Amino acid sequence: MTAFYIKSFLFILGSCLGSFCNVLIHRSTSENPKDQSILGRSRCPHCGYFINPKDLIPLISFLILRGRCRSCGHTLTGRYWIVELILGLVSMQLYPLVLFGDAIGFVLWMTLSMGLVTLFFTDYEKGLLPDMIQIPLFLFFWIGTAWIDPYPFSRMSTGLISAVLGWCLIWFLSRLYFIFRHQEGFGGGDGKMLAWIGVFYEWRSMLGIFFLATILGTLWGILLKIQRKGPWNMELPFGSLLAVSAAIMALWGDRLGRFYLESVIS
Ligand SMILES: [Zn+2]
Incomplete structure (x- = not known):
């Protein structure tokens, strides 16, 4: 019964933190200066009406108002x-961490999920x-993963090396793409995103996430082409693909690694 309550x-x-992520998504990308402060009161993105606290209950308010502004x-x-x-x-899935009293682990995984x-x-x-995220x-x-590691300084240096590797990988491919296609293949934010993913996952899994994102991007591009929704070289949001790949790696990374070792290498 206690498990049910926890x-x-x-x-x-989690849903309250999701509500906070919605605020971040809106305000970090808004062009309206009134919306750019994280601490300001929530407003309707359409009419600017200040939303009542009673309409800010996660999941429930949206259903009561049928997804409309009051x-x-x-x-x-x-x-x-x-x-x-x-x-x-x-x-809710992070319950085992709470059960074992791993508060820092919970905060790290929850922050990762919110970021992705x-x-x-x-x-x-x-x-x-956005840089502000x-x-x-x-x-x-960088600090959190070292904090819970038995060898914090070694973890901080591998984190930093992984970050530099991730950033350089995107920069290098972006230059290469520019030389051949005369257009930007990646945005500046993609390199920064792979850098912090590298800090969290370390370089081996980070490279796995990068390759998974390119595979997903190729499949998505083919799907769009079949539906005739765009040219071959249309821009796909690579950051979104990295986010999905990082989530897949967190959920099934071990199995993917084993599958790779068994089927590709041997
Ligand atoms: Zn409104």
Whole structure:
């Protein structure tokens, strides 16, 4: 029974953090200066109406209002609800960490999930991977992962080496693409994102995440081409692909690694 209460609490906590991610997604990509402060009160993105605290309950308010603004009736994107649900479920999945009293582990994994979900949507919706989200993630993971490591200084140096490797990989491919195609293959945010992913996952898994993202991107491009929705060289949000790949690596990384070793190398 206690497990049920803890899991319910974790779900509510996660959905509240999801609500915060929605604020980050909107404000870090907004062109309206009034919306750019993280601490300001929540407003309807359409009419600017200050949202009542009673309409800010994660998941529930959206359903009660049927996804509309109480003031102007403008339909809000279903993303608000999806982000709150995903982070609620992720938080519940981290129950074993709570059970074993690993508070720092919980905070690290939850922050990773929030970062991935937030950047998935900022890149997917606006083509942006804002520094105001990525730089704090980099610093937080650099210190946090070393904090729980038995060899903190060695972990800090491998984290930094992985970050530099990730950033250089994107920079190098971007230059190469420019030489051959005379256009930018990656945005500046992609390199920073792979850098902090490198800090969290270390370089081997980071390279796995990068290759998985390119495979997913190729499949997505082929799918769009079949549906005749764009030219071959159309831009795909690589940050969103990195976010999905990093989530796959966190969930099934061990199995993917074994599959790779068994089928490709041997
Ligand atoms: Zn409104």
